[in-house]
Amino acid sequence: MIVPSKFSVDVAISAYGKPYQTAVTLFSLLKHSGQWIDKIYFVEERKQPEPVDFQFIYDHIGSQLIHYKPFFWFWYNKVHSSFQKFRPYRQSIRYQYGWEKTDKDYLLLLHNDVYFTGDLVGEYLRNIGEHTGIGKIGQCWNCPAFSANMCDGKNYTTYRPDYQEIMNLSNQFPGPRSHKYADVMKADKIWPLPECRLNEYVAMVNMKYARPATVPFGKATPIGVHNRIDTGVEWFYMLNNAGHTFTHFDYEPYAIHSWVSLKNAGHEALFNKELYQYEESVALQCLKDEFGYQV
Template identity: 40%
Template sequence: MTKKVDVGIMLYGKPYQTAVSLHTLYKYSGHHINKIYVTIEKKQLFHNDTPLFKSLLEGLPIEYNVAKRFIGVKDQSQKTIKQYIKFLIPSYRKSMRYQYIWEKTKSPYLFLLHNDMLFSGDIIGHYLENIGDDLAVGAVGQCWNCPIYQKECHNDNYFDFRPNASEIVEFYKGWKVDRAVKQGLVGPDKEGWPMPECRLNEMVVMFNMKRAKRMIIPYGPIRPFATFNNLDFGIPWFRDISQRGYRLKHTSYDHVAEHAWCSNHSGGTTSLTNQTLYEKEEQIAKEYFEKMVK
């Protein structure tokens, strides 16, 4: 069988969580995987993990790349000539999450993941069965942050429920998760649909590269998948493709994968600024990994 899926991951710390992510992925989905592209951030948090990364990932079909710039969580969503020119600079663009991999791969499908995943089944096979002719497949939404989730809107009908900017203002009145309001993304003079938190969650996602690759800068007009907008990664890309009429396939991965499993599924960002928590989570992953490879 021809292996038709390339895998992409961006490493920012978490060597043991990374090892668990990629080894459990390969255990269950390795028969689909051609190559794993690993981009290592130019800067690593707390200490340099690069030698440890590589030692823990031995035996996997990996091609390494080191980002030439450290971009971090800087707002890249401004629709300005200056920001567009930045996207055209290869060293800048390819230092963004997944963009080096996006441009490098020649496989028909690209599977991207976070480095704090735990797999218990064939996630890639599951996505291949569901993607069909769609642009991408994964979990649509950061719906837990949205005031209309499971009311007017849910993962499967996000494309059809299209509030305008003034309606979105009303939805957010009294809403407990007001980060979109604080970041100035909600107002009668702002963009309407999609909702501010809408995106294709990047934790585990697959793209049909025959359709998706040529749409993105530098090939097409759409901003790179990992473009950040002060709320999260991927939201500008999601807005661009949605407003051009591209619908995405929502599919749950909960039965074969866990995100942020070392932090009780509370997300993986808190430990990036808390070294004590970071080391605790890494110790959990280290113990799991050592049992796994015995």
């Protein structure tokens, strides 16, 4: 077990809308785990769902926060590997700016709709060991192998079906993305399964192992790429097959993702203005009640 040291972790967060939820994410993180955090790489996505002002967050956190606005906005579109040598293109990928700029051994990856209730970073540091990453593993709620009680995030390394078995399970336990599996799986190398990933919305990466293996230094596509089912799936697939290991850690005693409504992991609010405004109003009240924020 690693003995945590102060200021041994940097943070990479991409902010797409939700200024008040973004503030709750960072303020609650620093409240519980501030002793481990050095720099916060705050990426304000080039396109926003509505006019947004994050300045109050920059003012509150101060020089600890490094602001960056990328040249490109990918959303969930394909990121072409042939262009990843071009730094402004590559550093527009989610988390990539902080990934390349950090000088710390550990990088915490965050969505901007997380509420921290305890010292998750300290727990991650104490439990990551020699693994390349720590956090919840797998989008198991979508996976037919999980529905069939064959696999989960804790034992994904031991369940290694062949192509036909997973396709049969997909027919027996169809999920929302089962129709995509045939297009993203290699018939001779399907493991890890298509829904397997280190869930990057609140995860920590050991940069000593991950950086040399990942673009621009290694062969693995950046973790923020969305080319294979979901964000981080392709990176996770490539690193597992290169011999890297990951440890499953249930963050829920220490953090809540999409904490306001728990509805579709916060994604639906980006397409529903009424829901978006409701969630932001709840976050604003939290800022007032817990952090003394004054509009």
